[in-house]
Amino acid sequence: MEDVSDPPFRALCKAHGADLMFTEFISAEGLIRDADKSLEKLDIYDYERPIGIQIFGDKIDSMRRAAEKAEAANQDAQPAAAGPLFAGDPDVLALGLPQSPQASADGISGSR
Numbered sequence: 001m002e003d004v005s006d007p008p009f010r011a012l013c014k015a016h017g018a019d020l021m022f023t024e025f026i027s028a029e030g031l032i033r034d035a036d037k038s039l040e041k042l043d044i045y046d047y048e049r050p051i052g053i054q055i056f057g058d059k060i061d062s063m064r065r066a067a068e069k070a071e072a073a074n075q076d077a078q079p080a081a082a083g084p085l086f087a088g089d090p091d092v093l094a095l096g097l098p099q100s101p102q103a104s105a106d107g108i109s110g111s112r
Helices: 007-015 028-032 036-040 060-073 101-109
Strands: 021-027 051-056
Touching (some): 007 021, 021 060, 028 051, 051 060
Parallel strands (some): 021 051
């Protein structure tokens, strides 16, 4: 949730028993262009783990590159199950739990 599931909100959720939380939506284009607002949303505290990182965009290559960047920024994170994956076009839906950014891109391109 944009401007809602920020770190203070996630801390409140964790204090009330949440086992899994998600970041705010992060723009794929913003991540690959190193936009401060997008990069700040990757600041994840240890107590928030496991956490799902929500990335949005409408270009498969940008989504793949942003997923790689998010993964590199949080290498010590435990993988969190997340899905479904939407990539801009509501007709493009890949169900399942991809194991890597490439698997996500493969799943989307194979779903058409």
